[in-house]
Amino acid sequence: MIAAAAAVLLVGAVTGAVLITRGGDESADRGSVGGGPPSSVSRAPAPAAGASPPTAGRPGSELTLLAGRVVVAARPGWEALESSDNNASVRLQLNTSTGREVLATLTIVTLSDPSAFDTTLKVDGGTSFELTGTDGPFRVTVQPGLAGRIAAGAARPTGAFFLNLSIFALDGGALNAPTLRTLFTDEVAPALRFP
Numbered sequence: 001m002i003a004a005a006a007a008v009l010l011v012g013a014v015t016g017a018v019l020i021t022r023g024g025d026e027s028a029d030r031g032s033v034g035g036g037p038p039s040s041v042s043r044a045p046a047p048a049a050g051a052s053p054p055t056a057g058r059p060g061s062e063l064t065l066l067a068g069r070v071v072v073a074a075r076p077g078w079e080a081l082e083s084s085d086n087n088a089s090v091r092l093q094l095n096t097s098t099g100r101e102v103l104a105t106l107t108i109v110t111l112s113d114p115s116a117f118d119t120t121l122k123v124d125g126g127t128s129f130e131l132t133g134t135d136g137p138f139r140v141t142v143q144p145g146l147a148g149r150i151a152a153g154a155a156r157p158t159g160a161f162f163l164n165l166s167i168f169a170l171d172g173g174a175l176n177a178p179t180l181r182t183l184f185t186d187e188v189a190p191a192l193r194f195p
């Protein structure tokens with residue numbers, strides 16, 4: 001009888017230790033905010049071999065793309081999508097000067113020759129301009145509409161880069177050329193570096 005009671009106490013202590021350990025792990029996964037799904041649900045699946053894991057932007061963080069040839073100074077809501085040595089994508093949350101929220105996907109591709117910009121930057125109904133960024137010039141074409149588009153080229157010592165920015169306003173309204181130009185000039189271009 002005493003042996004049976006001791007066995008029950010031992011099993012109860014082990015179960016209690018397991019529950020305490022699991023509870024500690026779950027609270028660590030949830031952070032200091034509390035709540036949220038169990039740790040088995042909150043963890044993202046491991047990326048496939050050769051694929052870069054998505055990286056979310058936070059103030060002061062950097063997204064390194066194209067084998068280190070492009071660095072994006074991330075802002076809240078900016079997230080690196082899949083990337084390789086020759087192309088990369090970043091999801092961006094932007095705001096227009098009037099406060100409209102827009103979502104955008106920036107795709108950056110390496111080109112073999114800067115002369116390819118002459119054809120890639122020709123966009124039907126587009127408005128072209130040049131811009132000097134923090135580390136060099138950009139050639140840019142903006143195409144207004146419900147789904148605005150910005151095509152840009154950057155020739156740097158580390159390569160020739162073509163950028164395609166697809167932009168959608170969350171209010172469903174059209175984006176005009178001056179708004180697109182301002183978004184690229186004030187929010188996107190200053191965040192890009194080509195080390």
